[in-house]
Amino acid sequence: MDNSSGAGVILYACSSSSPDSPSSGYQTHSPSSQSQPSSPEEISSDLQHRSTSSDPNPTTGTSSSPKPVFQFPELSSTHVTSSGQSAVSQSLTGRRSCSAFTIGTGGMVLLCKVCGDIASGFHYGVHACEGCKGFFRRSIQQNISYKMCVKNENCLIVRMNRNRCQHCRFKKCLSVGMSRDGQNLYNTLINHSVAFTAHE
Amino acid sequence: MDNSSGAGVILYACSSSSPDSPSSGYQTHSPSSQSQPSSPEEISSDLQHRSTSSDPNPTTGTSSSPKPVFQFPELSSTHVTSSGQSAVSQSLTGRRSCSAFTIGTGGMVLLCKVCGDIASGFHYGVHACEGCKGFFRRSIQQNISYKMCVKNENCLIVRMNRNRCQHCRFKKCLSVGMSRDGQNLYNTLINHSVAFTAHE
């Protein structure tokens, strides 16, 4: 099946801490929907599977089936092909210009959308490193309002200087789509909600 | 069960999974997990599956049709019946405007009574998604008593934020009728359509 095949394994920096787990590579599944105001490159696919690189996967040799999945087309009103195949073009790896790259083994490393560091997972709706994850968490937990940017509010946020300007870092977090609920679904829906509700 | 009475085919998100059957059309949600979430609307994929490395699935002939699955944006959950059809003959659903809707093929998708996500089946007496099913199972197995709601104990439980307040989520589970032996309670609820506020 296509989905399981080609896609590279996505390697996160680590993050999980199960003692036995090889921890090297999982794969991500991303909700794929975040609408990102700034950099609209989405993750395109998300296929995930369990076996990590070295996981023997003791349980059950049974192969799981291909599992077609459909997104609900409500907005576009198009129907859904109920036949299995949905043309989910999984163009995975191919097109992310900057937030992921593949490595020799075929694995793929995802980068933090905020600062470009190695992502440790999919946090608050985007792939993010531990640092930006923690920063964002703190920002939303206590309702921190950072002091104004001393420059033009457009500081470049990269790993090396991500701590220089909290204001711009937080702004970047939001602009790439971080949110408590994991995605900007809300805004997206609001935009379309007219069409949707009008329909019914 | 009564719900099958309606004309439409009821499509669950998945749930059945006979080992060999190719049929499983699983749906992903996003990470939801927690997070997760996933995007209702775009067509991009979000397919996920866990099976180990590329297993093409032996293609057995059994051919149960792959179950299409739709994402539904919970924000608009107040009205879901797309196409005004609402042939939902499902007893309970009748009064709840939001627990099912039909799709093009005539199938019908049921929604989780707790959070409005796509239901994966009838669990513990109500239609529930995998998440709420698992949550309720854990809650009753180990006798978890969740810590108090930090708000007014009336948190809205929808897919996006269902993990925010366990107390309210569990309360919602009970209030919609989930119970270890679902059936009886379910019927009971039909009779007294009033949602009893089980107060744990």
Place this chain on the structure above:
DNA sequence: TAAAGAGGTCACTAGGTCAG
């Protein structure tokens, strides 16, 4: 048989912790 639900598993993340 197949289909459905109960319960189990475990990859994965939100949130907590605390040395630096």
Place this chain on the structure above:
DNA sequence: CTGACCTAGTGACCTCTTTA
């Protein structure tokens, strides 16, 4: 304050058992 590490859940997927 930061971020690497940890823990407690979460939920997608699975197996087993029961029912039609």
